[in-house]
Amino acid sequence: MAELLLEILSEEIPARMQARAAEDLRALVAAKLKEAGLAFTSARAFATPRRLALVVDGLPEKQPDTIEEKKGPRTDAPPQAIQGFLKAAGLDSVGQCEVREVGKAKVYFHAVKRAGRPTSEVLPALLAEAMAALPWPKSMHWGGGAARWVRPVHSILCVFAGGPVSGSALGCTFGAATRGHRFLAPDAFEVCDFADYAAKLLAAKVMLDPAERRAEIARQCAEGAGEAGLGVKDDKALLDEVTGLVEWPVVLMGSIDGRFMALPPEVLTASMRAHQKYFSLLAADGALAPNFLVVANTTTTDGGTAIVAGNERVLRARLSDAKFFWDQDRKIALGDRVPALAKIVFHAKLGTLGAKVERMAALAADLCAHVPGAGRDQVRGAALLAKADLTTGMVGEFPELQGVMGRYYALHQGESAAIGDAIAEHYAPRGPDDRCPRAPVSVALALADKLDTLTGFFAIDERPTGSKDPYALRRAALGVIRLILENHIRLPLGAIVRTALSLYPLELSESVPESRDSLTTVLLESQGSEPARRVPARDSRSDRISGQVLEFFADRLKVHLREKGVRHDLVTAVFALGDEDDLVRLLARVDALGAFLATDDGANLLVAYKRAANIVAIEEKKDKVKYDQPVHPGQLLAVEADALRQEMESTVQFFDRSLIAEDFEGAMTRLARLRRPIDLFFDKVKVNTDDAVARPNRLRLLSQIRTTMNRVADFSKVEG
């Protein structure tokens, strides 16, 4: 068993690409090794700003021998055919072949043994192919060469079983040497295996493993902050990024000039983070401390004094800019900025931001009827101001502060906290992990913004396809779903989407493909089952588009619930009921169904349901008639059947009340009462009796079990 070590030393690889590239290299080489019959025990890849490295353990010294078998003609084939086979196989006589019986015939076979090649001979081409195939988001040529990589490659180290592998790739000849840190240990050194490599790299001021580097940065940050009695503001994305910017992390602390501490903390953090990659620090009371941490890539003779002084100076310049914007922005009231939105294009086909906030205001006002506690005037006011901060200098400089700055400027002009919060929160939630707004005004505004965007882009046929979602419509739909579910907003989504669409000018009309108008048909089709019901395509363009938006919501809801661990078949069973566009009710049904099926009665009833449905389906097919007519009470001719019929009737009556009252748990409990009569029925009553009067009625009774239970959920979709 031997070890392979590969390192590609290049100019600085963008931080955001390193982890993916290491994994791609590992996967590509692993796949090619398997293809070549070279089994191994483990393959690990590492990335630093200047290198990708790969170590594969437990490789054999040579490929296993293989036997390639050639099938020849039958023994009774014409001599020419047999001679032809011998010639092609390089054989002299049939004596060198094996004869085997294939079916009734005797057939010549010839086996060729191929000796496996030494691994060290297989590796060069294999590795060169893997490196050439590595996909980078952007790649380049350099000098006069034909090689393509993310940045110019300087050397490739390739060692197998303790010795160098000869080969070449990316314009470099393989060697056994590499270099350490660009400034701290630039000289070349040779290595013989991975342990030697890692140890010598460490001595040469390179921490190879990104996980270790990341932990080391976190450790130094915590230590530095702790010494100053401060805490580090958590920022996982920043930590990942700086891990990709250094080979030898050295965390240093700098100070923020006191005259900038009056700036909003979000501005300070954004300024330090976006441009400078500094970590913010927090005092014991949670307030931003007047210090920052910078992760340098080197140790210096002066212990970092010059580095800290330089970084502080850069930060002063950055914050002077920010302070200038903060002072200037507040000279114009947020309300006075609204007219300027009429000059900013939201999307060429969807008009200006001015038009968007008008639509948002109207839609948000409508939504107030469904969002308890949201006052129409407040919501309208917040909507009109929501985008005004986009015209401020600060948001121009830091787009990620949109909304947040709006709140500061709104409060500055005397707006209420509720309006300020709504402006700040209306972009949320920005994804599955982002905080979801709770305050009524915020919820109404956040819903209005997203629904307006979704319907607008669907109206101009700009929908996400595959991995492309340039307007983040999936995120918007998920946002709507989370806002509704997490705040228990009872919303007829179909009607609201139509309202949102009606607020766009009519000339938006484009030719949009036909589609059905329900959440559920699509869902079922995507699973290859028959739609529960089809809604005829309507002529109205508005209905077509809103249908597509609802389809999209169904799709995203499915994904959302799956990620939350909700049983997929239960969701499908409830979706199958028809076009339910109240997401809260939909989820309540799913929950009740799940709880019911977890009980003994529920599991048992599911079995009975499937049995009844099966019998009816088989008999209907055989008889070529439907048994969905009412049961004639006097014609069941069995006590147990009559009892079941009565229980079913009262269940139906109960459902008529409980389902309207949305008492799904009650409906399920009532359903459980069917278990005993059904069990007795199957025990005592023969469905396929010879009695021509009883048989169709008993089948109708079974059919009723199905239709009755289907009012709660389509049990045929439930697995198990």
Next chain:
Amino acid sequence: MTETSAAKLSFQDLILRLHLYWSRQGCLILQPYDVEVGAGTFHPATTLRALGKKPWKAAYVQPSRRPSDGRYGENPNRLQHYYQYQVILKPSPEDAQALYLGSLAEIGIDSAAHDIRFVEDDWESPTLGAWGLGWEVWCDGMEVSQFTYFQQVGGIDCDPVSVEFTYGLERLAMYVQGVENVYDLAFNDSGTSYGEIFKQNEIEFSAYNFEHANVEALLRHFKDAEDECRALLAAKLALPAYDQCIKASHLFNLLEARGVISVTERQSHIARVRALAKGCCEAWVASQGKTESASA
């Protein structure tokens, strides 16, 4: 902060040091191009010479005009007219990074005392139809240069690939001198400041760029430059045509500073300049083909 004597370089000595350094590396030391441009890349010594097979090494200072960046002399970090130091090496040498770092050492930025980093920053010029991959170079958190491997110019693939280093001279000088306001920079060693020479320019040109530039005349000039460029391209005069192309580009920048270009017009103006640039680059490559084969 410990300042070495080299770290006291005046603005003019900084330029001289860079000239000497790049001259030693075999670069032609050229003079600024005498047409207004937004960046050193527009100099034909970069844009056009980056194309074709012939090796090329040059360095020069290029005054760069960005009308929208004017702040009437009130912002310590922003100017509508500033100086770039530009180096182009074709083909890009294997030790491009080391050569660049050598130039920093030459002006007193010692990598043993500072934190120098290459941070991803890809470059694209929509008006030139050009793009490349590279970094911004950070020194103690400050961007001191752009470092780009050209991949395409004028829509034409660069083969061989050139590498371009662009130093923002004022910012670099501010760093080297430890100054926080550009106007406080020592221009020479005899007490003349950058502000004494250029502050009035910034005030007056900001007023011109934002308030007084005659929009009708600018629009007319833009059209004239565009027409002239096309006529010269028809006559296969790549270099004079390219002058008109960069004039059109600068006129567009002025129009933008005057705030008269809407979002959609902006795109169409950029596309018009790009079409000119593409024509000029193609004409240049064609003319090089001729001279190359003529001399061969």
